[in-house]
Amino acid sequence: MTGLDELLSSAVQWIGSNLxxxxxxxxxxATGDPVYNPDTGQNEYPPGDVLYEGPGAVLGDAGQSRITVAPDAGQMWVGETTSHYRLLTPLAAPIAPKDAIVTVVxxxxxxxxxxxxxxxxxxxxGHASTVEVVRTTPLDQNRDARST
Known part of the structure; x- marks a missing residue:
């Protein structure tokens, strides 16, 4: 499958250079209890461990205008919606686990x-498939100050 391998290699290079x-x-x-910061006067959560920092992209979903909501067991209706974003990272980057936090630095x-x-x-x-040229991970935008 030399032809397919060359095509995929070219696609990986193009995506790395252009996306x-x-x-x-x-x-x-972050884990653990918040710690008081005397400089800001606020309780702050300790930073979490960095799994990856490098090339990537955060893209909004083509169907971004759709809104997904689910009722909460304790309320008649949930107060937040689910946003549809995708993280793209090189195949060499580690697979982002569920609940990891993504920021663009x-x-x-x-x-x-x-x-x-x-x-x-x-x-x-992060998604996996038989034929890959970029790793895709579904994201939900945070609205909670603790997650930033």
């Missing part, structure tokens, strides 16, 4: 800073 142009960080969620285009300061939670582990 994975921002710097993303994948961390495990640098953008390639300084005129577009909308990704900075946001965080996302991995909804499931």
């Amino acid at each position: 994975l142009v921002d710097t993303v960080r994948i961390t495990l969620p 640098a953008v390639h285009n300084t005129a577009n800073l909308a990704l900075l300061g946001r965080s996302w939670t991995c909804q499931d582990p």
Whole structure:
């Protein structure tokens, strides 16, 4: 399957050069109790372990306008919606586990800073398939200050 291998290799190179142009960080969620920070006057959670920091991209889903909500057992209706984002990372990057936190720490285009300061939670582990050119991980945008 030399032809297929060459095609996939070319696709991996193109994606790395043209799509994975921002710097993303994948961390495990913080554990433990918050610690008082006298400089800010706030209780802050310790940082989680960094699993990966390198080339990547966060993309909104093509069907982003759809809203998914589910009733909560204790309430008539949940107060937040599920957002549909995807994390793209090189195949050499570790597979992001469920509940890992993703942030964009640098953008390639300084005129577009909308990704900075946001965080996302991995909804499931990174996808795997027989034929891959990029790793895809489903994300949900965080709205809770603790997760950022």
